[in-house]
Amino acid sequence: xxxxxxxxxxxxxxxxxxxxxxxxxxxxxxxxxxxxxxxxxxxxxxxxxxxxxxxxxxxxxxxxxxxxxxxxxxxxxxxxxxxxxxxxxxxxxxxxxxxxxxxxxxxxxxxxxxxxxxxxxxxxxxxxxxxxxxxxxxxxxxxxxxxxxxxxxxxxxxxxxxxxxxxxxxxxxxxxxxxxxxxxxxxxxxxxxxxxxxxxxxxxxxxxxxxxxxxxxxxxxxxxxxxxxxxxxxxxxxxxxxxxxxxxxxxxxxxxxxxxxxxxxxxxxxxxxxxxxxxxxxxxxxxxxxxxxxxxxxxxxxxxxxxxxxxxxxxxxxxxxxxxxxxxxxxxxxxxxxxxxxxxxxxxxxxxxxxxxxxxxxxxxxxxxxxxxxxxxxxxxxxxxxxxxxxxxxxxxxxxxxxxxxxxxxxxxxxxxxxxxxxxxxxxxxxxxxxxxxxxxxxxxxxxxxxxx
Ligand code: NAD
Numbered sequence: 541x542x543x544x545x546x547x548x549x550x551x552x553x554x555x556x557x558x559x560x561x562x563x564x565x566x567x568x569x570x571x572x573x574x575x576x577x578x579x580x581x582x583x584x585x586x587x588x589x590x591x592x593x594x595x596x597x598x599x600x601x602x603x604x605x606x607x608x609x610x611x612x613x614x615x616x617x618x619x620x621x622x623x624x625x626x627x628x629x630x631x632x633x634x635x636x637x638x639x640x641x642x643x644x645x646x647x648x649x650x651x652x653x654x655x656x657x658x659x660x661x662x663x664x665x666x667x668x669x670x671x672x673x674x675x676x677x678x679x680x681x682x683x684x685x686x687x688x689x690x691x692x693x694x695x696x697x698x699x700x701x702x703x704x705x706x707x708x709x710x711x712x713x714x715x716x717x718x719x720x721x722x723x724x725x726x727x728x729x730x731x732x733x734x735x736x737x738x739x740x741x742x743x744x745x746x747x748x749x750x751x752x753x754x755x756x757x758x759x760x761x762x763x764x765x766x767x768x769x770x771x772x773x774x775x776x777x778x779x780x781x782x783x784x785x786x787x788x789x790x791x792x793x794x795x796x797x798x799x800x801x802x803x804x805x806x807x808x809x810x811x812x813x814x815x816x817x818x819x820x821x822x823x824x825x826x827x828x829x830x831x832x833x834x835x836x837x838x839x840x841x842x843x844x845x846x847x848x849x850x851x852x853x854x855x856x857x858x859x860x861x862x863x864x865x866x867x868x869x870x871x872x873x874x875x876x877x878x879x880x881x882x883x884x885x886x887x888x889x890x891x892x893x894x895x896x897x898x899x900x901x902x903x904x905x906x907x908x909x910x911x912x913x914x915x916x917x918x919x920x921x922x923x924x925x926x927x928x929x930x931x932x933x934x935x936x937x938x939x940x941x942x943x944x945x946x947x948x949x950x951x952x953x954x955x956x957x958x959x960x961x962x963x964x965x966x967x968x969x970x971x972x973x974x975x976x977x978x979x980x981x982x983x984x985x986x987x988x989x990x991x992x993x
Contacts, residue, residue, distance in 0.1 A: 541699065543675070543711075547718055549700035550646045550673035560643060560671040562621055566614060568668060568697070573610045575696055576603065576661075579688075583657060586688035590656070591851075594817040597778065602657040605933075609662050612935050612952060613669035620669070620956045628966070631992055635968040641960040643671030644745075645721030650712060650735065652726040653679035653823060654781045654873075659749075660689060663724045664702070666955030672722075673701050677715055679727075680708035681823060713738075720744055722959060726783075727751075728871075729944050747948030747958055750941050751871045752921075753787040754900040755892060756928060757914065758799060759885065760792040762904035766926065768802040771904075774928035776812055776855045779820040780875040781827075784900040784929050787871060788861070788878045790888055796881050800859065803877075804842055807855050812875075814852035821851040822874060828853070831874040834867045841879070863891070885910050889917050897921070897943035902928045921945050 541549075554560065576583070580603060587593045587602070613620075623638040647667040651660035660678045667674050676693070678686040690704035697703070705711065716723075716738035725735045726749040739746045758767050775786045791799050812819040822828040828851050835844055835856060843856035853875050861867065861878040868878065882888035892901075901920040905911060911925055921941035924931050931937055932951075940949030950958045976985050976992075 543705055543715065544718060546699045546703050546705075547646060547675065547720070550675070550703075553700040554643065554645050554673050560673075562617055565669055565671055566617060568701070569610050569614055569617075569665065571696065572661075572665070572668075572693075573607060573614075575692055576607060576610075579692055582692075583685070583688055586684035587656065587682070589684040590653070590682040591779075591781075591823045592815065592821040593778070594820070596817060597820065598657075601778070602655055605658045606661040606665060608935070609665045609951075609955075613665060613956070616953070617669055620953055621671075623965075632966055632968070634972065635966055637964070637966050640963040640965060641670065641956070642963045644959055644961055645672060647672045647674045647959060648715060648718075648720040648723045649674060649676045650715075650723065650725045650727065651676065651678040652783075653682035653685075654778060654783065656682040656685035657689070659726045663726070663747075663950060663955070663958075666950055667722075667724070667959040668702065670956050670959035672959055674703070675715070675720075676702075676704045677707060677712055678704065680706070717741075722746070724948075724950075724958070725749065732946070747940070747950065748946045749783070749939075749948075749950075750899065750944065750946040751783050751873070752896055752898040752941065752945040753868075753871050754784060754898045754902070754920070754923075756786040756789050756902040757888070757904065758789060758791045758795070759903070759905035759907060759910050760794050761907040761910065762795075763906065763926070764795060764799050764802055767904035768799065769806050770927050771902075772803060772806040772810060772855075775877050776807075776810070776819070776875055777929070779822060779853070780877075781820070781823060781873055782929065784932060785873075786877070786902060786928050787898070788868065788880060790880050790882050793881045793883050796879075800841060800857070800879070803857060807842060807857070812855045814847055814850050819852075822853060823851075825851070827874065831872070831876060834872065834874075834876055836865065836867070839865075843875075886913060889913055892918055897941070897945055899941045899945035900929075900931075919943070 584595045584598045587598050623640045626637045628635050628637045649663045660676055664674050664676055690706050693704045719742045722745050723739050724747045729750045732748045732750045771786055832846050839858045839860050841857045841859040843854035846853040856876045858878045861880050897919050899921040901923040903914040903925050922931050935952035938949035938954035939951045940946055
């Protein structure tokens with residue numbers, strides 16, 4: 541069936557009386573849960589074919605993530621969907637006020653390749669929980685996972701409710717001409733702008749989950765062992781192909797030498813070898829070439845080797861980097877870690893304020909003044925103090941960017957809200973109507989109005 545016809549069928553389906561009630565949503569979320577659990581091996585094989593991601597990483601960062609999402613909504617759907625009673629102001633007495641969460645209708649989710657299951661299915665799960673129909677267009681760059689999702693989902697769900705549409709730029713361009721009730725996009729800032737422009741033509745609301753250069757600040761007051769261990773894990777997970785991965789380090793000058801040695805210790809210990817279960821390869825030749833061109837051989841402190849046919853790049857730490865180096869001009873999105881230094885905490889924050897607002901930022905410090913400056917002066921999507929990436933795993937925290945790293949947010953109740961219209965309703969009683977607001981007006985009425993308002 542043509543995609544226009546599928547969207548039309550979804551529109552018709554979402555208009556029929558009460559089709560997407562809570563029980564229907566729960567039944568379908570449970571069905572999706574079963575589908576994922578019963579096909580874990582198939583899903584793991586597909587992602588392994590795409591970029592050598594191990595079963596361990598696929599379970600921890602993809603499968604368990606989406607299963608937890610489903611469990612969250614199954615558990616909380618009733619309370620999330622319940623009309624929320626709010627106070628009614630004096631001039632609207634006697635009455636009561638409620639906010640109703642209404643499904644938006646038909647949602648288009650456009651996914652990225654780097655966490656292909658999580659970034660496609662997590663928004664879909666939130667959208668279905670909120671009572672919508674969905675079309676998912678996963679990234680064609682991770683072709684095997686795209687095909688795996690399309691095969692499983694399209695065989696199990698009717699297309700007028702949920703459909704996976706395979707395709708690349710051409711197909712996405714066609715999709716973007718259609719009128720959806722919301723577009724949820726994960727990907728680069730460059731393509732985010734294309735999506736935003738296309739959505740504007742139909743006045744379609746968007747959530748844009750984009751990227752950016754996420755810094756990690758290591759202060760002289762940090763626990764260096766813990767910092768190094770957590771940073772190395774977060775940076776080289778998925779071979780650095782993570783939107784919230786530490787992009788570069790800002791290390792206090794006084795601890796630079798000591799910290800580099802600890803970084804090396806953990807890189808050695810974690811055994812990031814080619815074709816191993818501990819490490820992923822680069823997604824394709826294009827990204828591989830882009831990344832190796834960013835390695836300045838004169839600045840390699842550690843690593844720097846690569847293997848083209850295997851699309852493997854060693855974890856690489858680069859030192860003596862300054863803001864003008866090519867590696868500091870774009871989001872790295874790979875296993876290269878440039879290290880810059882600073883002397884004065886506030887001046888370093890000032891230099892960050894000159895850059896685009898990143899998706900994430902991380903501070904390692906035990907100093908309360910530094911924490912306060914980091915939180916109050918520096919704007920970024922979200923982050924951690926004394927850790928990296930892990931804020932994503934807390935469903936009680938919203939996830940999203942700010943400025944050029946994106947707009948909108950999701951996860952947990954924020955995901956439910958992202959795919960709902962919050963419809964405010966005031967219900968009045970029909971007796972005891974005072975005449976005070978109706979003409980003819982008088983000075984006496986005005987003085988009463990002034991007291992009430
Ligand atoms: P991308 O922008 O190249 O592609 C994302 C999606 O857009 C894909 O489905 C692709 O088919 C489609 N697309 C690509 N070019 C298009 C065009 N010209 N017109 C219409 N559609 C087009 O991004 P990517 O390479 O898949 O992912 C990497 C980027 O995504 C990085 O910048 C990363 O930081 C960001 N990212 C952000 C998040 C987040 O949650 N904020 C998560 C993962 C990745």
